[in-house]
Amino acid sequence: MTCKKKLGRNQKDTNADMINLVDNVNRDDDLKYNRRAFLKTAVGTSVALGVATIPFSVKAMLGVEKDYERVEIAKLTDLPEGDSVVFNYPTEKDPAILVHTVNGDLKAYNSACTHLMCPVFYEKEQDVLLCPCHAGYFDVNSGHPTAGPPQRELPLIEIEVDNGIVYAVGRQYRHG
Amino acid sequence: MGKKTCWAIIIATIVINVVMLQWTVEAFLGRDYEILLTYNVISLVSAGIALFAYLQWRKVEYKKQ
Ligand code: FES
Numbered sequence: 001m002t003c004k005k006k007l008g009r010n011q012k013d014t015n016a017d018m019i020n021l022v023d024n025v026n027r028d029d030d031l032k033y034n035r036r037a038f039l040k041t042a043v044g045t046s047v048a049l050g051v052a053t054i055p056f057s058v059k060a061m062l063g064v065e066k067d068y069e070r071v072e073i074a075k076l077t078d079l080p081e082g083d084s085v086v087f088n089y090p091t092e093k094d095p096a097i098l099v100h101t102v103n104g105d106l107k108a109y110n111s112a113c114t115h116l117m118c119p120v121f122y123e124k125e126q127d128v129l130l131c132p133c134h135a136g137y138f139d140v141n142s143g144h145p146t147a148g149p150p151q152r153e154l155p156l157i158e159i160e161v162d163n164g165i166v167y168a169v170g171r172q173y174r175h176g
Numbered sequence: 177m178g179k180k181t182c183w184a185i186i187i188a189t190i191v192i193n194v195v196m197l198q199w200t201v202e203a204f205l206g207r208d209y210e211i212l213l214t215y216n217v218i219s220l221v222s223a224g225i226a227l228f229a230y231l232q233w234r235k236v237e238y239k240k241q
Contacts, residue, residue, distance in 0.1 A: 039182075039183065042186050042190060046189045046223055047223045049190065049193035049197050049219070050193050050196075050220050050222060051220075053200040053220070054216065056203075057212060057213055059204070060207075060209045060212055151202075152205075152206045173207045174208070
């Protein structure tokens with residue numbers, strides 16, 4: 001030990017090998033959170049993500065579209081041009097909107113925005129369906145998105161007019 | 177197959193599976209059921225590859241010198 005700078009083996013702050021190992025207060029963590037553990041977690045994550053796609057396929061295979069009922073929506077006299085009315089179709093959990101456009105057409109769609117499900121409403125000045133959440137615009141004549149975040153069209157509700165009453169009779173989820 | 181390759185494969189499968197899960201959800205909501213199945217298969221295959229790469233890595237990593 002001729003070098004002055006080098007501390008003796010058992011002195012404080014020595015750099016000598018295999019000394020002061022107990023100073024590593026994190027040694028439990030070092031055993032738990034190391035490269036090997038990281039890789040194992042990564043593999044677990046990858047497999048879990050892969051498996052997480054299965055329920056969607058299963059649900060898709062089970063969920064067969066049932067027959068639609070004929071449900072009264074509104075009287076035509078209560079729905080002047082430029083007005084709209086909300087209803088639920090085909091089930092109580094599916095909000096929908098019936099629009100009497102300024103051009104005199106009757107259009108109905110499920111009103112949950114295809115972006116993040118906010119309800120869309122009819123904007124008669126611009127003759128569009130507008131989602132207020134993130135400014136998503138849908139063409140009122142086709143239900144297809146024209147601007148903003150939505151990528152898919154709104155499901156179309158098939159309607160029938162009988163004796164001045166508008167009925168919902170079916171639904172096309174993807175259309176046009 | 178070396179350890180580095182295994183690492184790369186496993187990280188790549190995570191990336192693939194994250195994207196596939198996102199697309200699967202999207203396809204499910206849009207009722208594109210055929211395409212959903214495709215994503216599902218890709219995702220499972222990639223999970224299988226991750227598992228295989230892991231076993232390979234384990235063999236090399238824990239080999240007795
Ligand atoms: S929820 Fe409709 S634009 Fe985001």
